[in-house]
Amino acid sequence: MGHIPGGHPKLRSDAEELLMKVESLLGLSAGPAVERLRNALQRPVVIVVAGRVNTGKSTLVNSLISVKLAPTSAQETTSLVCCYAYSAPARAEAVLRSAEVVPIPLGPSGPALEDVSKETVDYLRVYVQAAALQPVTIIDTPGLGSAMTNNSARSESWILGKSDMQDVPDAMLYLVRDNFRPDDADFIARFRAHSGRDRERETAPVIGLVAHADNHAGGAWHNVEPVDTAKADAVKLAGETPQLDAVLPISALLAETVRTGALRERDVRNLRFLTGCDDTRLQFAEYLGPPDGVTTEDFRRLLALVGPYGIRYGREHAGSAAQLMDWLYERSGLAGLEEILQIRVMVPAECARVEEMLSGLTAAARSLAWPPQVRALIESARHAPAFHRLQEESALALLRESAPGHEFIAVLEDLRQPDWRPPASTSAAQWSDSCLQLASRYQAKAGTAKTGAEARAARVIARSFLIRSSEARTSA
Ligand SMILES: Nc1nc2c(ncn2[C@@H]2O[C@H](COP(=O)(O)OP(=O)(O)OP(=O)(O)O)[C@@H](O)[C@H]2O)c(=O)[nH]1
Ligand SMILES: [Mg+2]
Incomplete structure (x- = not known):
């Protein structure tokens, strides 16, 4: 079980290598221009987590x-936007409305404002050295739709108020308890319009999450399995809500417990101990007291870590800590979310950064009159197999716009998976041959295409298979 995977494993490193080659050819004169492009390239992918109060946004951020x-709690909790980014040493700062940045204490339970007045703060930044944060910055936001406080307005103006396109998040995770209400849909539509304001960019993807999956459809003690029901409801919602790129079920509580390593051996033992207990007895254990053999404190701890769902259904999977962790991971919905994040968010966002870098290099070469050999290097890099991924991305964007539902869209989406292989290929030689056949089939389709976008996509797909074929052959 990994964390949020990076995009394409080699794309950024190939792009960085190109910058290094340019630098070594140009020497010192490349300095500021190349450095600017390198910084832009290394910008982490920004994912904002939004939704109504108490949907589990902060809990998901922790996971x-x-x-x-x-901080998470059953009350309205988050009152300021907070960005979590990778850096050492761990520290926190408040970015004031005046743009001044002031360091603030970072305790074990998050940043503390202390003597900084909340009203003067625009947002908070927290830096942690967590491997999961290397490729991404995650933004926690106050709950939307709250009439009690001005937290909701803070979130809206922060998420939709960015004037510099560089600051607009690359994607949004939007949590709902059961349904997308009209104001949820309205917020999502405004986010998409805002993120696609610049004609050069596709609108940022939005992934809907059916939150509290472990407590869905009447909760853990009801007669239907809540996580399974949440999965089915997510599929239904995806069909009804075309403005979302995907809808998945998530139990942020289980995800947080898995990811933050909160589960101790003692918890696993206590849960296993409950295996033989009567369901009704367990359902009312908070009132009746826990079953003999488990202390009140231990039982409360278990409830806080895995909820009633973990107690009812997890008991059967508590043979060992590893078994329980696997089960929690699967039930939490994290696996599905991480896969979608890679394919729908990380790969396209990294392609966009590399594309920007390549255009930036071409522009700098022209405006700074770089020597012909440098220009030639940049030009040939643009067409090298290493950057073919970018062609796949732009062919996909073009086709989505001009022919949504076209059969090539699914092919291009499959190709986003770095470890994609043709089905039923067992050896590298077979894999290479199948790719070659596919390349030939799509080359032929390019000849009979009805539109420019379709022909371009077919040519791009043909080359993708050719590249994969030769990669397979060299790995054989
Ligand atoms: N059972 C269950 N409880 C959850 C889940 N996610 C969050 N919770 C609990 O719900 C409460 C609210 O969670 P938070 O993460 O604070 O919610 P939030 O969306 O950040 O809330 P605000 O910051 O107030 O908008 C906490 O008590 C969490 O422990 C979940 O998936 N399942
Ligand atoms: Mg919160």
Whole structure:
């Protein structure tokens, strides 16, 4: 079980290598221009987590950053936007409305404002050295739709108020308890419009999450399995809500417990101990007291870590800590979320950064009159197999716009998976041959295509298979 995977494993490193080659050809004169492009390239992918009060946003943020830093509770909790980014040493700062940045204390339960007045703060930044944060920055936001406080307005103006396109998040995770209400849909539509304001960019993907999956459809003690029901409801919602890129069930509580390493051997033993207990007895254990053999404190701890769902259904999977962790991971919905994040968010966002870098290099070469050999290097890099991924991305964007539902869209989406292989290929030689056949099939389709976008996509797909074929052959 990994964390949020990076995008394409080699794309950024190939891009960095190109910058290094340019630098070595140009020497010192490359300095500031190349440095600017390198900084832009290395910008982490920014994912904002939004939704109504109490949907589990901060709990999900903790599980995505693998540290319990964002405060969570059953009351309205988060009152300031907080960005979690990778850096050492761990520290926190408040960015004031005046743009001044002031360091603030970072305790084990998150940043503390202390003597900084909340009204003067625009947002908070927390830096942690968590491996999960290397490729991404995760933004926790106050709950939307709250009439009690001005937290909601803070979130809205922060998420939709960015004027510099560089600051607009690359994607949004939007949590709902059961349904997308009209104001949820309205917020999502405004986010998409805002993120796609710049004609050069596709609108940022939005992934809907059916939150509290472990407590869905009447809760853990009801007669239907809540996580399974949440899965089925997520599929239904995806069909009804075309403005979302995907809808998945998530139990942020289980995800947080898995990712932050909160579960101790003693918890696993206590849960295993409950295996033989009567369901009704367990359901009312908070009132009746826990079953003999488990202390009240231990029982409360278990409830806080895995909820009633973990107690009812997890008992059967508590043979060992590893078994329980696997089960919690699967039930939490994290696996599905991480896969979607890679394919729908990380790969496209990294392609966009590399594309920007390549255009930036071409522009700098022209405006700074770099020597012909440097220009030639940049030009040939643009067409090298290493950057073919970018062609796949732009062919996909073009086709989505001009022919949504076209059969090539699914092919291009499959190709986003770095470890994609043709089905039923057992050896590298077979894999290479199948790719070659596919390349030939798509080359032929390019000849009979009805539109420019379709022909381009077919040519791009043909080359993708050719590249994969030769990669397979060299790995054989
Ligand atoms: N059973 C269950 N409880 C959850 C889940 N996610 C969050 N919770 C609990 O719900 C409460 C609210 O969670 P938070 O993460 O603070 O919610 P939030 O969306 O950040 O809330 P605000 O910051 O107030 O908008 C906490 O008590 C969490 O422990 C979940 O998936 N399942
Ligand atoms: Mg919160």
